[in-house]
Amino acid sequence: MTRTTTGIAILGSTGSIGTTTLRVLARHPDRWHVTALTAFGNAALLREQARTWAPAYVGLVQQGADCEPGWAVGDGCLVEAATHPDAAIVLNAVVGAAGLDATLAALAAGKRVALANKETLVVAGDLVNAAARAGGGALVPVDSEHSAILQCIGARPIAEVRRLILTASGGPFRTWDGDRVRRATVADALNHPTWRMGRKITVDSATLANKALEVIEAHHLFGLPYDRIEVVVHPQSVVHSFVEFTDGSVLAQMGVPSMELPVLYALTHPDRIADTGVPPFDPVELSPLTFEPVRHDVFPTLGLGVAAGKAGGAAPAVFNAANEQAVALFLDGRLAFGEIPQAIARALDVHAGMPAHDRAALLAADAAARATVRAHAG
Secondary structure, eight states: OOSEEEEEHHHHTSHHHHHHHHHHTTTTTTTEEEEEESSSSSSHHHHHHHHOOOEEEEEESSSSOOOOOEEEETHHHHHHHOOOOTSSEEOOOOOOOHHHHHHHHHTTTTTTEEEEETTTHHHHHHEEEEEEEEHEEEEEOOOOHHHHHHHTTTSOOGGGEEEEEEEEOOOOOTTOOOOHHHTTHHHHHHHOOOOOOOOHHHHHHHTTTHHHHHHHHHHHHEEEEEEEEEEEEOOOOOEEEEEETTTEEEEEEOOSSSSHHHHHHHHHHOOOHHHHOOOOTTTTTTTTOOOOOOTTOOOOOHHHHHHHHHHHHHHHHHHHHHHHHHHHHTTTTTSGGGGGGHHHHHHHHHTTTSOOSSHHHHHHHHHHHHHHHHHHHO
């Protein structure tokens, strides 16, 4: 019997975005089915998901994990899942630069990529956009900020956009002084006041590295120069982004802080469907809404990332790799929180000028940046 629902491959199905996506899909069995699931190393949850969703393809990246017979194992499973012939949509929720090859392959195969893996665009935005043009694939953002911008712009030409303003929650250290921030512990950094996310992205929110990555991502998604992309702190996380148009009008996309909304829109764009996953919007309950400037002296990682984006070439890939490695070392107790921006700055000083003409060159810059950060860790 021929299926009438649309096949979806979920890369990173056991993580925060992956499990959120499955909750969304469970409410709409008449529209979508799961074709492929991959995870990094959480074999137990992947096994449970596979039993529930019965995908045609299951892959586990980590070698030596507790696999089931028939599962694919190793890095190659990401590309295999992303190019599965039954998958019309690929939800890429892989953490870090490891998601790049799967995004490139899916776009080259003409698939819609619902992209939660912002590092793909940070590392190789030009290559990703070229792959989409060549293969006929479509790139739709999952990040709440970029989903908000997409919804605000709609079908309007980008020439009518004057400015993008991304909102940042400010993370757990929004009100802390600089000395206290530099001494923050892992437990402190993982205690986000608004969002429940994976460990790496939660630390990125605490340093504001996540916002730097999102500025670079917005540049590649919407084609605006960096001097027309700004960041403002919005602790309530209700306004997800603003778009200012050339006539001075400003549109904002608002919603309760839930990733189910941008995930759903990435699957249905440009259409909308009825859904009951989040409570109705109550402006009184969610008030007041406040906005603050970024304290760049306390959170220098944002400025480092934006400067890397402006520099172009290998610099964004170096920034991303150095940040990933520094965060991993911080979570492992080998680097202090205040040393994260120092490690990133050191890697940029050494490697930002490396060649960036193709995928291999960018991955070489990535590897060099990671090695430099590791070499200076305790």
